[in-house]
Amino acid sequence: MRILYKAKAIIYSTLLLSTSCSNAAQLQLTSTDLVDSGFTARFISNQFGCQGENISPQISWQNLPKATKSLVLTMYDPDAPTGSGWWHWVIVNIPVQTPFIKQSAGNNPNLLPKGSRLVRNDFGVINYGGPCPPLNSTHRYQFTLYALDIDHIEVDEQTTPALIGFIANSHQIAKADMIYSYSR
Numbered sequence: 001m002r003i004l005y006k007a008k009a010i011i012y013s014t015l016l017l018s019t020s021c022s023n024a025a026q027l028q029l030t031s032t033d034l035v036d037s038g039f040t041a042r043f044i045s046n047q048f049g050c051q052g053e054n055i056s057p058q059i060s061w062q063n064l065p066k067a068t069k070s071l072v073l074t075m076y077d078p079d080a081p082t083g084s085g086w087w088h089w090v091i092v093n094i095p096v097q098t099p100f101i102k103q104s105a106g107n108n109p110n111l112l113p114k115g116s117r118l119v120r121n122d123f124g125v126i127n128y129g130g131p132c133p134p135l136n137s138t139h140r141y142q143f144t145l146y147a148l149d150i151d152h153i154e155v156d157e158q159t160t161p162a163l164i165g166f167i168a169n170s171h172q173i174a175k176a177d178m179i180y181s182y183s184r
Contacts, residue, residue: 025063029145029176033057033103038180039141045132047123050184056089056106056128060099061145065173068096069151072168074161077131079139082122087161088129088141090119092153119159126157131182138183147174 033043034057044052059073071094080086089106098113105111106128109118123129133139146168153167168175 027061027063027065027145027147027174027176029059029061029143029178031057031059031143031178034178034180039131039182043130044182045130048132049135050130050132052130052132054107054128054130055104056101056130058103059101059143059145061176062099064096064147067149067173068147070094070096070148070153071098072146072148072153072164073101074142074144074146074165074168075128076142076144076161076165077133077139078142079133079137080122081134084162087122087165088131089121090161090164092117092119092155092164096147117155119155119161119164120157121161133182133184135184138181140179140181142177142179144175144177146172149173 041052042055043057044050044054046052046054073091073094074087075089077086077088091101091106091112094101094116095113101113102111106118112118118126120126121129131139131141148168148171150171153164155164
C-alpha cells in the first residue's frame with residue numbers, strides 16, 4: 001500500500017511540475033539584424049574568399065528563468081568540414097539584467113555588457129567570425145543562448161569554445177536556439 005501511495009505521489013508531482021512548466025514562458029532568442037533571408041554581407045566573414053564586413057549581429061532574448069545567474073551566447077557551424085564543427089563566436093559571463101548584445105559587440109569588446117568576455121573562436125582570435133562556407137555548399141549557423149545556474153565562468157586567452165560548450169551544457173537551466181543558413 002505504501003508503494004502504491006508513493007507511486008501516486010510521484011505521478012501527481014510529475015504532472016503538477018509538467019503543467020506548471022508548460023505554462024511558463026519559454027526562453028526566446030531573436031535578432032533585429034538576421035531576418036528570414038538570414039545573413040547579409042554586413043555579417044559575412046572577410047576571409048577565406050568571402051568579402052563581407054564581418055560585423056557581429058545584434059542578438060536579443062526574453063523570458064529568462066528566474067534562477068538564471070549568468071548567460072553564454074555561442075554561434076556554431078555544425079556543417080564545417082572539420083569533423084567537429086566550427087565555433088564562430090562565444091561570449092561568456094553575460095549579466096542576467098542584459099536583454100541583448102549590440103551589433104558589433106563581437107568586434108569591439110567595449111560594446112559588450114559589463115563583465116562579459118569574448119572567448120577565442122576557431123579562427124584563433126578573440127572576436128566574432130562571420131559565416132564563410134566552402135564554395136558550392138550551404139552551412140547552418142546555430143546561435144545558442146544558455147541560461148546558467150552559475151554566475152561566472154573563469155576564462156583566459158587559452159580557453160577553448162569546446163570547454164565553454166561543456167560548462168554551459170553542464171550548468172544550463174534553459175537554452176534557446178536560432179539557426180540561419182548561408183550558401184556561396
